[in-house]
Amino acid sequence: MTRTRADGAETAGRVPVRRDGAGERSVRREGAGERSVPDGGARGGDTRERLLAAASALFAERGYDRATVREIAARAGVNQALLFRHFGSKQALFGEVVAQGGYDQLRSTPPERLVEAVLRSLLHPPADPAGAPGASRSLKTMLRSVGGGDEVSTAVAGLGEAYAKALAELSTRHDAALRADLALSWLLGIGLTRVVAGKRPLADADPDEVCRLVLGTLGHLLDGLPEGGTPGT
Numbered sequence: 001m002t003r004t005r006a007d008g009a010e011t012a013g014r015v016p017v018r019r020d021g022a023g024e025r026s027v028r029r030e031g032a033g034e035r036s037v038p039d040g041g042a043r044g045g046d047t048r049e050r051l052l053a054a055a056s057a058l059f060a061e062r063g064y065d066r067a068t069v070r071e072i073a074a075r076a077g078v079n080q081a082l083l084f085r086h087f088g089s090k091q092a093l094f095g096e097v098v099a100q101g102g103y104d105q106l107r108s109t110p111p112e113r114l115v116e117a118v119l120r121s122l123l124h125p126p127a128d129p130a131g132a133p134g135a136s137r138s139l140k141t142m143l144r145s146v147g148g149g150d151e152v153s154t155a156v157a158g159l160g161e162a163y164a165k166a167l168a169e170l171s172t173r174h175d176a177a178l179r180a181d182l183a184l185s186w187l188l189g190i191g192l193t194r195v196v197a198g199k200r201p202l203a204d205a206d207p208d209e210v211c212r213l214v215l216g217t218l219g220h221l222l223d224g225l226p227e228g229g230t231p232g233t
Contacts, residue, residue, distance in 0.1 A: 048086050050076040056097045064094055098142050102159045111169050112224045122191040123207035143191045170222040179221045
């Protein structure tokens with residue numbers, strides 16, 4: 001039996017159900033905490049993944065500043081309030097999109113192959129399966145948002161430090177950290193020039209040729225890099 005209380009909540013027996021402005025319902029059971037369930041039965045994890053996928057696509061297409069929270073939520077098929085409920089802010093969402101692919105790449109790539117992996121993802125990004133936010137799309141998002149302000153810089157700072165630390169392991173010199181920063185800066189510059197600015201001839205250059213030249217030059221900074229890279233990987 002369903003009853004309506006004076007405060008507008010529907011109750012079924014002893015389980016009050018209250019509607020909120022985010023298009024969700026809050027369910028409170030006696031003796032238990034409160035949980036939120038999206039309308040339509042969608043699980044919170046699914047909503048979070050849809051928001052990450054939508055944000056990844058829009059950040060890659062438009063950059064951090066031009067991608068709005070309203071558009072991200074609309075593409076994910078949810079209310080804006082759910083975006084803030086899951087991530088707290090646009091900055092936090094951006095950070096998770098970037099970190100998701102970046103940290104996956106760090107975990108799965110040997111240090112000596114990291115430069116080539118990052119470079120190839122910028123020169124010739126692989127297709128992302130089922131539209132999921134992968135390493136290549138996250139890196140492209142980061143590049144399009146470089147210089148977007150303190151909010152963006154804060155979001156990507158931790159990932160940049162993690163990459164620099166991994167690259168520093170490739171040098172036994174006393175200035176290994178500086179060498180790693182120089183290598184990382186060059187990679188970001190190559191990405192900005194090719195992907196964002198689209199400057200020729202770099203924008204049209206063959207990825208294998210670019211890898212050969214870059215890895216050969218970076219061999220003076222970092223030890224143990226593969227010579228010339230691996231064609232077509």
